Amino acid sequence: MSNLFPTYSRYDIKPVEGKGSYITDDKGDKYLDYVAGIAVLNLGHCPANVEAAVIDQVKTLWHMSNLFPSDVQDSVASQLTGAAHFTRVFFCNSGAEANEAAIKLARKFTGRSKFITFQDSFHGRTFATMSATGQDKIKKGFGEMLGTFLHIPYNQPEILKDYIDEDTAGVIVETVQGEGGIIPASEEFLKEIENLCRQTGAAFIVDDVQAGIGRTGKAFSFQHYDIKPDLLTLAKGLGNGLPVGALLGDERFIDAFGSGSHGSTFGGNYIAMAAANEVLHTIFQEDFLREVTEKGEYFRARLKEALKDSEQVVDIRGKGLLIGIEINIPIADMVKKVHAQKLLVLSAGTNVLRILPPLNTTYEELDEAVEKIRTAFASDTASISAE
Template sequence: MSHLFPTYARWEIEPESASGSTIIDKNGNKYLDFTSGIGVCNLGHRPIHVEKAVHKQLNQYWHVSNLFQSDSQETAAKMLAQAAGLHRVFFANSGAEANEAAIKLARKATGRTKIITFINSFHGRTFATMSATGQDKIKHGFGPMLETFVYVPFHDIESVKAEMGNDVAAVMLEIVQGEGGIHVGSKEFLQGVQELCKQHGALFIIDEIQTGIGRTGKPFAFQHYDLDPDLVTSAKGLGNGFPIGAVIGKEKLTPYFGPGSHGSTFGGNPVSIAAAVATMETIFNTEFLDEVVDKSQFLFLLLRTHLKHLHIIQDIRGIGLMAGIECQIPVTTLLSELRKMGLIVLPAGEKVIRLLPPLTISKEDLEKSVIIIKHLLEKLYLSPNNKKMAIN
């Protein structure tokens, strides 16, 4: 009997080791890992540069407290702030904590409580971030949510206008709704939301937990759209597997996060900071990001070339190395079958296969993954005129 709460529908795989884009399980089976720890291991498993930085810090000290000065935190904060075009950073342990901090800061800085978020968004599982999330399924059974969040349809600027007013503290959104199905925001919509925030004195918060740290081919996804957010949250890929989150904000918000206003015992832990600095040294590099863009173009060309003839495919969408394959059926069984074929992928909602390969993935492995998906769907697909799948 397990002593763990059954909060996860665990797969049949137990990893023994991992390196780069490969996981080897306890039975010696090899898998292409196109989850990256759910968008965490952007440099793949155990990249040498990050591993060396972590080992160095482990031989110095593991934890003191945030009452001490920290040159490494200052270095990491400067790298993040400069990459985002912002000024100040607060370090947390996770994306949920980063979003929680951003919500607190927005309410304190504006003196308002209403926050607009979007249907199918995902911002975390703490009470505030669960309340911010526009998906009822994660709230079931937990009673009333915080009442100051309202949810409007993504890409519907008129719905944002209808809720916007001088009582709004912030609008919080994802550039790409990752958990919600890989829905990519348009430039017109995102810039329209930003303008409404400016008109009404509300803060513009961008949740880059999954899209940040090079995932889309830029340091942050909002940089594809000429946006100027007040707050950006980051986590997942920031530490390449070590727990860390961050809120990055404008200088004008500094007075509202003074001593005693917020804190985190383990936030900015020295080992996680060492991993984050090493990760950013690699990813925040023009040549590296250009390679991500090139691989992205290659991946989407492969997907459209090899899958377009399959009537079961509803849509292929995404940005950078963040792709969604929308099917006409629930994908749970498909994901299980793909694991049997040596490819580990994720769902994004009920009917979307989500691909989040490491940014260091080779083109050979990108092609291999798409061929595996193609072979499975061709095997299970009944006929060009039949939209049902033969899945046992």
């Protein structure tokens, strides 16, 4: 009997060891892990450089307080701001906390309280970020949500002018809706959000928690588009498994986020920062990011070829190594069939198989995954025919 609250529906696989793109379970079975901690293990399990940095940090200093200066925080912040147009960083522990910080900062900076978010979005499970999320299933049973969030259709630029106005504190958008079904935004949609935010003074906020830190083949996913958000939220892949989140902004926001305005006891923890420092040193290299793009294009092309005759497949889409296979059969059943092939994947939305390889996965591993997915879909066709 477990003493844990049953807040998670767990798969019947118990990992005990991981290295690179693979995990081994308690039965000794080896799986290719293309869940990667839900886009967290961007360098795979236990990468040597991150492991060494964490061990070195553990031997010297684990935790102090944000009342004291930290060179390792400055190093990570410098790498983050150096990769885009931002100049300031606030560190926290998760994507939900990063989005909470963005909401607080936008409200204080603008003096307004109304936010525009989008249907099928996901921004976290705290009360404010749950209210911001455009999915009713995560709100069930928790009573009335915060009334300052308005959820409108995604990827419909023509309607935005009807909602973004001088009362709007901010617009929060994912450039690729992850939990919502791996749905990339159009350039026109994001440009119109930016244009209306500039006109009205609302903060343009990109939630890059799942799609950031190289996952789409850019340092940050918004860099696929000709846009400049005011605020950017990060987490997941930033620490490669150690809890860390971040909010990025620029000099305009300093007065609104001055001393005492916000804080986090564990935000910017030395061990998490040591991991993030090494992660960014690796991922924010031009050659590395180019390979992510090339691997993503290769993987999607191989999947489309392997599944071209499958009647269950509706679409294969994504950016970089953030991949979705939309299907017309129950998603939970297909996830189980893929797991049975010793490949770990998960779902997104109601009918999308979500595939999140480590960014340093090999072409041989991608080929292995394609064959496992092809076999899983073929077995499903066989079972339908038998019925």
